[in-house]
Amino acid sequence: MQDATPNRPAPRLGAKVRALRRQEGLTQTDMAQRLGISPSYLNLIEANKRPLTAPLLIQLAQAFKVDFRTFAPQEDVRMADDLMEAFGDPLFDNLDLPAAEVRELAQACPSIARAVFLLYQAHREGSRRLEALADQLSDGQGFPPAASPLPSEAAGDFIQRAMNHFPDLEAAAEELWERHGLDQDMLYLKLVDAFRSRGIAVRVHRASEMPGILRRFDPHGGSLSLSELLPLRSRAFQLAHQWALLALDGVLDGLTRDPLLPEGAARSMARVALANYFAGAVLMPYGPFLKGARNARYDIELLARRFQVSFEQVCHRLTSLRRPGEEGVPFHFLRIDIAGNISKSFSGSGIRFARYSGCCPRWNVHASFLTPGLIRTQISQMPDGVRYFCIARTLQKDTGAYRGQHAMQAVGLGCDIAHARELIYADGLLLDQPPVPIGVTCRLCDRTDCEQRAFPPLHQGIRVQEEVRRSSFFAHLGKGD
Structure with a gap:
């Protein structure tokens, strides 16, 4: 989604103001008095006949202790x-x-x-x-x-509402670095020392001693066990993850106390996601990582080696660089398996992901399975006319053992075409070349000339012409055809 321009009219948010007033049990006169405006002006705002200006929005958020995101048009x-x-x-x-x-x-x-x-x-x-x-x-x-x-949808919505940026966790990661003198080249050993200072011993066990388990914490014995199957970068990540669960338990509970996040498995899944977020912030501290990303022009493989993390971990971290005044490129991210199932997704670019089905088969993330390990680029355009620059690459799970399952997945990372030149992957490409026409999913895409369409688009009937064979069964649609 492109940034708002100064000439764009202010969003009309009357329904949200009215809902907040009723939630607080106030009359229009009561709320207007607390905001310092006339009841008639508040009535016009609620009727969407006057915009909710920025100063009044700030005053509203302060007076009623609400999050600015409550009034975000993106919602x-x-x-x-x-x-x-x-x-x-x-x-x-x-x-x-x-x-x-x-x-x-x-x-x-x-x-x-x-x-x-x-x-x-x-x-x-x-x-x-x-x-x-x-x-x-x-x-x-x-x-x-x-x-x-499935709790994954609710947890994913929670991350999306926060735009995958959690300042409290960023601050906690920076505090951990300062208090324990963490060092990029000896991060794992420094984290082991940090656990030792809390009376917790870190031990690495043979794979046969922990079959099917990579990390296990024993609160009674005061020990944290890691599997030898974890590479060194993953051991540091697991230590940082466990640190979040122990030292930031209250912070995690506070962040997941979201009225739109169901209690139970969904909140537990969100806590795991937040602990992973914290671990990423520890391994890739915000300031140095953002500076490195800009200087390297978002070269993911270079950043992975510099910060001793994986390709996927860099992709995740790039989507979280949303600190006001220190923003990175707004990326979207998704991870799929070879069957096209989406296991992770986040949209910081404004692109839309299907909730109930896989993504469009024209997205280059699918084609990346044809060239394992190589980065594929794509200039694409959604039906609304917005163009994106995307990269995709396969990942192979590192099990560290001969008999382990080496599952293959693919990740896609992309941004609005306006940011493409900031990425090293756009070098030598003509960004004004005809884009690949893509959609969200077949039912939400109006492109009837797509040879890969599997279902008809929404609100378009099908007229079967038995005497005509077209390149696509759905290439000729509409009630009047």
């Missing part, structure tokens, strides 16, 4: 995109649901929009349970246990 965009993907379900094929009205609902009535989306999620979960039940009954094995919703 409306993400909710509208989620609703559009939900309405892409064949369940709604016979309904006329214009995108403009969906976006208007997300902006004007965010609570209702979220309720509709939660209902759809419940519908999908119920459908999955019925399918599992049918499969189980057909095999004659009786009733299966009730399926539980």
Whole structure:
């Protein structure tokens, strides 16, 4: 998503102001008095007849102790995109649901929009349970246990809402460096000393002593065990991760006490994600890493060697450089397996990821499996006209043992085309060349000429022409065709 320009009109946030007022149990007169404005002016703001100006937004956030992100227009965009993907379900094929009205609902009535989306999620979960039940009954094995919703979606949404930047964890990582005199070339040994200062011994065990386990903490015995299968960089990462769980327990609890983050597995998963974030901040301290990234023009392999981390860890860290006044290039990131399943994703560039299916097959992250270990570049364009510059490369899990499973995955990292020249990977490329037309997913993409389309786009009927064979079954769509 491109940055706002000074000439762009201020966002209309009347519905959010009204929702906040009702949540606080205030009348328009009461809230107006606390904000120092007239009730009639507040009424105009809530009716979207006057914009919520920046000074008034600051005053509102301070007076009612709310996060600025509550009023971020990006939240409306993400909710509208989620609703559009939900309405892409064949369940709604016979309904006329214009995108403009969906976006208007997300902006004007965010609570209702979220309720509709939660209902759809419940519908999908119920459908999955019925399918599992049918499969189980057909095999004659009786009733299966009730399926539980995946917590990964809620944890991923939590990271996305924070734009993958957590100042408290950055400050804690910098404090750890200062207090324990960490050193880049001896980071693992310094972290071992830091644990020793807390009365915790770090031991490396044979793989046969910890089958299937890479890290295990014994709070009663005061020991932290690591597997010999972990390379040195991974041992340092696991130490930093465990440090977050021990020394920053209260911080992690505070960050995950999010009303939109369900209790239980989702919050536990979010805590793990935050501990990983902290570990990345320890291995790649914000200031030195940002400076190194700029000087190296975001050469990922060079940064991996300089900070003694993996290619994927560098990619993750690059997406978190959002400190005000010290921002890096706003990247998006995804990781997929060879079947196209998305296991991790984050969008800092504004690009949209499908929630309920894999990404567009034209994305270069899929093609990277054809050239293992090599970096592939791509200039692409979404249906809304926004162009992106993306790189992709495969990863092979390092198990450290002959009989271990060497699973292959691929990661994609990209940014708005406006930032492409800051990346070394764009050298020698003509950025104005015709881009590869891509989409989010088939149901949300209107490109009917795509030979790789697997499903028809939303709100477009299919007219089967038996006497004509086209390059794609969906290349000729529309009610009037």
